[in-house]
Amino acid sequence: MRTLKTSEAAAVLNVSPNTLRAWERRFGYPKPQRTAGKHRLYTHGEVAALRDALQEGLSISSAISRARESLSADTAILVGALQSFELDRADVAMEAALALRSVERSVEEVLLPSVTEIGSRHGFDSAPWAFAARWAADWLQRAQRLAPPPMRPAAVLIGDATRDDLDTDALALKALQLFSVRSGARVLVLPVSGVAGLVDVLRAFEPQIVVVAGSAAADDHVARWAYRVRSATGALQMTLYRRGGAIDRPARTAGRRLADAPGEAHRQVLDMLDGRSRQLPGAATSPSEPAVLAHRRRANA
Amino acid sequence: MSARPQLVALPGYRDRQPDVHFCGHCGHAAVVEIAQPASRVCSRCELGLLIGAPPDLAPAPSDPFLLVDSTLSVCGISGLAEDLLGVVETEAVNRHITEFLVPADAEVSGPGDLVNLLVHAARGAGEVHDVVLRPSDEFGIRYWARIGPCGPPRAALLVLGDGRIR
Numbered sequence: 001m002r003t004l005k006t007s008e009a010a011a012v013l014n015v016s017p018n019t020l021r022a023w024e025r026r027f028g029y030p031k032p033q034r035t036a037g038k039h040r041l042y043t044h045g046e047v048a049a050l051r052d053a054l055q056e057g058l059s060i061s062s063a064i065s066r067a068r069e070s071l072s073a074d075t076a077i078l079v080g081a082l083q084s085f086e087l088d089r090a091d092v093a094m095e096a097a098l099a100l101r102s103v104e105r106s107v108e109e110v111l112l113p114s115v116t117e118i119g120s121r122h123g124f125d126s127a128p129w130a131f132a133a134r135w136a137a138d139w140l141q142r143a144q145r146l147a148p149p150p151m152r153p154a155a156v157l158i159g160d161a162t163r164d165d166l167d168t169d170a171l172a173l174k175a176l177q178l179f180s181v182r183s184g185a186r187v188l189v190l191p192v193s194g195v196a197g198l199v200d201v202l203r204a205f206e207p208q209i210v211v212v213a214g215s216a217a218a219d220d221h222v223a224r225w226a227y228r229v230r231s232a233t234g235a236l237q238m239t240l241y242r243r244g245g246a247i248d249r250p251a252r253t254a255g256r257r258l259a260d261a262p263g264e265a266h267r268q269v270l271d272m273l274d275g276r277s278r279q280l281p282g283a284a285t286s287p288s289e290p291a292v293l294a295h296r297r298r299a300n301a
Numbered sequence: 302m303s304a305r306p307q308l309v310a311l312p313g314y315r316d317r318q319p320d321v322h323f324c325g326h327c328g329h330a331a332v333v334e335i336a337q338p339a340s341r342v343c344s345r346c347e348l349g350l351l352i353g354a355p356p357d358l359a360p361a362p363s364d365p366f367l368l369v370d371s372t373l374s375v376c377g378i379s380g381l382a383e384d385l386l387g388v389v390e391t392e393a394v395n396r397h398i399t400e401f402l403v404p405a406d407a408e409v410s411g412p413g414d415l416v417n418l419l420v421h422a423a424r425g426a427g428e429v430h431d432v433v434l435r436p437s438d439e440f441g442i443r444y445w446a447r448i449g450p451c452g453p454p455r456a457a458l459l460v461l462g463d464g465r466i467r
Contacts, residue, residue, distance in 0.1 A: 014340040019347040026348060027391060054341060058368045058456050059325045059350055059377025061394040 002044035009042040013051050029064045033102055045100025078114040082132040090135055103143055107175050108263045111136055124168055133166050140174040144181055151184035154273045157207035159192040159225055162214030169242040173213040175262035192217045192225040199232040209272055213241040237272055241265055320353035325377045328362045354458050358429045358449035366460040369398050371423035405433040405443045422450045422457035
C-alpha cells in the first residue's frame with residue numbers, strides 16, 4: 001500500500017496542507033494514519049479517489065461521498081464472495097482492499113463489516129456466518145504471521161472470554177490481537193476458563209496490561225482468572241473489551257472499558273502502554289484496592 | 302453564396318454574459334491567484350468548490366443556496382443554508398430536495414413547479430426563474446428563491462433570497 005505525507009497528498013489534490021487538515025476536521029476524510037512520530041500518513045488510493053471525485057463534484061461533501069462509495073466497493077465484493085462461498089475470491093477482495101488501505105483499516109472497514117453483514121443477513125448461528133467467520137479468523141491469523149517481530153518492550157495479556165471462534169466478539173478480539181502484534185507489542189491470548197499453571201506462564205510473560213475480551217464467560221470465571229493474574233503480576237491495569245451484558249459488570253470488575261472498534265481499542269491500549277492513558281468512556285476512578293479482590297471478598301463473606 | 306459551412310450564433314446567446322464563479326460553501330466570488338496553480342477549491346474558506354453561474358443567478362455571500370443535480374438530490378449546501386435549514390452539508394448530500402424545501406403553493410403544477418424547474422435547470426436550460434418555497438416540515442415560512450443552471454458539472458442552483466424582485 002502506497003502512503004503519502006501531508007504535503008504529498010496536498011499536492012495530488014492541488015490544495016494546501018491546511019485545506020487537507022480542514023477537510024479532515026469537517027468531513028472526516030481523507031482519514032490519515034499516524035506515524036510513530038504522530039505525523040499524518042494518507043493512503044494513496046483514498047487521495048486518488050478523492051482527486052477523481054473532485055473533478056466531477058459540486059461540493060466537497062458530494063465528492064467525498066462519491067470517493068467513499070468507490071472505496072466501499074471492496075466491501076460489496078467481499079460480501080459477494082462470502083455469500084457464494086468462494087474463498088479465493090474473498091482473498092482477492094482483501095488483496096484489493098490492502099492496495100488502498102493499511103492492514104488495520106482493511107480489517108476495520110472491509111473484513112469485519114463484510115462478515116457482520118453475512119451474519120446479519122443469515123443469522124449469527126447460520127452456516128454462512130460460520131463459513132465467513134472461519135475464513136475471517138483464518139485471514140487474521142495469516143496476517144499475524146506476516147507481522148514484524150516484537151519491537152516494543154510491551155506485553156499485552158488478553159483474557160479470552162468469548163464463547164468460541166463463532167462468537168461475534170471473537171473476530172474483534174483477533175483483530176485487536178493483530179493490531180497489537182503489528183504495532184510491535186508481545187501479545188498472549190489465554191482463555192479465562194483456564195487458571196491452572198497461569199502463574200508460571202505470567203511470570204515468564206510479564207504483561208503490562210491485561211485485557212478481558214468477550215462477554216460469554218461468566219463473571220465468576222473472569223474474577224477468578226483476574227485474581228490469579230493479579231496475584232502473579234501485581235496491580236496491573238485491567239481493561240474490558242466488548243464485555244457487555246450485565247449492567248453492573250463494569251462496577252463489579254472495575255475494569256476500564258475499551259472502545260468496541262478494534263482500531264480505537266488498540267490506540268487506547270497503546271496510550272496506556274505509553275503511560276499516557278486518557279480518560280476512557282466509563283472509566284472507573286483508579287481504585288485503591290483491586291475491585292476483583294473486593295468482589296472475591298464480598299463473595300466469600 | 303459560398304457552400305462553405307458557417308458558424309452562426311444562436312439568437313440571444315451572443316448577449317449572454319459570461320458566468321461568474323463563486324464558492325459552493327461560502328458564496329464568495331472566486332479569487333484568482335496567479336501564483337497558485339488552478340484549483341477548484343475556494344482559497345478563502347477551503348470548504349467549497351468553485352461553481353459557475355449566470356451573473357443574475359449567482360449568489361451573494363449573504364445568500365443561502367443549494368446545489369441540486371438532475372436526479373433532484375442535494376449535491377451541495379452553503380454554510381448559510383445549513384444554518385437556515387438546520388442541517389449540515391454532510392447529512393444533506395444525496396438526499397432529495399423535497400426533504401428540505403417544497404413549493405409554498407401546493408397547487409402549482411406544470412412547467413412552473415419546483416421539480417420541473419430544477420430538472421430543466423440541471424439539464425442546462427438557460428433561464429432563471431423565481432419561485433416561492435417553504436421548509437418541507439413547516440408552514441407559515443416562505444422563501445423567495447431563484448432557480449437556474451450552474452456548473453460545471455451541470456446542476457441546478459437554488460438561491461434563497463430575501464424577497465427582493467430581481
